[in-house]
Amino acid sequence: MFIYIGNIILSGVQLKDEYLMIQQSAREFARKEIMPVAGKMDRENFFPADLFRKMGKEGYLGVTIPEEYGGSGSDYLSQAIIEEEISYASGSLGLSYGAHSNLCLDNLYRNGSEFLREKYLPALCSGKNIGSLGMTEPSSGSDALSMKTTAMEDSGNFTLNGSKIFITNAPYADVFLVYARTGRDITPFIVESGDNGFSRGQEFDKTGMRGSPTGTIFFNDIKLGHERIVGDLNGGKKVLLSGLNLERAVLSFNSIGIARRALDLAVSYASEREQFGKPISDFELVQEKLAYMYTKFESSRLFALEALNRVQNDRMDSLDAAAAILYASEASEYIAREALQIFGGYGYIKDFEIERVFRDSILLTIGAGTNEIRKKVISEALVKKYRGDGNGR
Numbered sequence: 001m002f003i004y005i006g007n008i009i010l011s012g013v014q015l016k017d018e019y020l021m022i023q024q025s026a027r028e029f030a031r032k033e034i035m036p037v038a039g040k041m042d043r044e045n046f047f048p049a050d051l052f053r054k055m056g057k058e059g060y061l062g063v064t065i066p067e068e069y070g071g072s073g074s075d076y077l078s079q080a081i082i083e084e085e086i087s088y089a090s091g092s093l094g095l096s097y098g099a100h101s102n103l104c105l106d107n108l109y110r111n112g113s114e115f116l117r118e119k120y121l122p123a124l125c126s127g128k129n130i131g132s133l134g135m136t137e138p139s140s141g142s143d144a145l146s147m148k149t150t151a152m153e154d155s156g157n158f159t160l161n162g163s164k165i166f167i168t169n170a171p172y173a174d175v176f177l178v179y180a181r182t183g184r185d186i187t188p189f190i191v192e193s194g195d196n197g198f199s200r201g202q203e204f205d206k207t208g209m210r211g212s213p214t215g216t217i218f219f220n221d222i223k224l225g226h227e228r229i230v231g232d233l234n235g236g237k238k239v240l241l242s243g244l245n246l247e248r249a250v251l252s253f254n255s256i257g258i259a260r261r262a263l264d265l266a267v268s269y270a271s272e273r274e275q276f277g278k279p280i281s282d283f284e285l286v287q288e289k290l291a292y293m294y295t296k297f298e299s300s301r302l303f304a305l306e307a308l309n310r311v312q313n314d315r316m317d318s319l320d321a322a323a324a325i326l327y328a329s330e331a332s333e334y335i336a337r338e339a340l341q342i343f344g345g346y347g348y349i350k351d352f353e354i355e356r357v358f359r360d361s362i363l364l365t366i367g368a369g370t371n372e373i374r375k376k377v378i379s380e381a382l383v384k385k386y387r388g389d390g391n392g393r
């Protein structure tokens, strides 16, 4: 449980002291270490591996992992706060951070055996190794469970064949949590980049989130022992469902960090840029934009905080997690687009940060499951709740 109070300032909701300290240190780290390389990441599609290791040293990578495995022993709110601060400085580093820390590392901790935890978590927490999660395939995106990658069993060992596409961190990652078909069911395995039969495709050249490396991975007769299973054989759906809502709630803060940056840039530009002899912030049509941007930003963040809280109480709460990321991703795209409009012609020029922020803002309406699928999840969860007790919420 956490409590936040409604003392709202432009840079955000006030948090309890322990979280404020995490926010403050992540904010300083992001401004000092991430902001200076954010433009280079975008221009050159550059992934700052050294910076990732520094994030490990700060304790950000394994923030939800107990200290005995090299983590910081904190919680999901801390992870969300760090996610927002990193994303404020660089949406793409925020995406890579989310894939590593939440989709891979936290999932491995929650579902992995003692053997897997001890073997993989310390190096993932320190940033020595980079983690990734492989679910999507060329022919199975939204319909993820129709995957074709197979792990054929023979006397307790498995042979992995197939491929995964659009995988965040794949071009650099050492450790992959990969879902594969085991007969009629799905099983998650740990795959190492050094495994015989593992290979990577070319890194994708993306519209936004550049510098967060995205790629394809191939499995050609990779031999995996039983100990590489995360959770139970044929328990893939359980592992997936155990983390999906948490992932949605935490990843909302990728969008929220991007939105906060767009809002800050827009407010400062609107106050300084003069036309017709006065700052453009004096014009009602610009004021209307700023008012809506702020309102959407604060409401998306408050909702995401509440959804995170609810998901921690009930991991199967798909209604609020899906609604939070739907709203945060739409709000972020809206805020960044309006911010670009406030910049006028300058907003359309690559030298101006808002141009990158706008491109980055689009991704979370697609990645980690599309907004169409989130709407489907929300609607189905709502109907189920109403049918359940006849009274709704």
Ligand SMILES: Cc1cc2nc3c(=O)[nH]c(=O)nc-3n(C[C@H](O)[C@H](O)[C@H](O)COP(=O)(O)OP(=O)(O)OC[C@H]3O[C@@H](n4cnc5c(N)ncnc54)[C@H](O)[C@@H]3O)c2cc1C
Pocket: 099, 133, 134, 135, 136, 140, 141, 142, 143, 165, 166, 167, 168, 169, 206, 209, 214, 363, 366, 367, 368, 369, 370, 371, 372, 373, 376
């Ligand atoms: C930058 C980036 C990073 C990513 N990182 C990862 C990662 O780390 N790991 C991973 O496993 N995946 C990752 N993904 C994949 C991502 O999760 C998928 O792209 C996403 O789930 C959609 O799948 P798809 O692209 O195949 O689109 P499709 O599923 O083919 O969808 C195409 C369109 O049809 C719509 N649609 C599909 N089904 C329905 C339906 N039932 N009702 C209504 N509309 C529907 C979709 O909403 C979409 O608009 C990443 C993607 C990107 C772009």
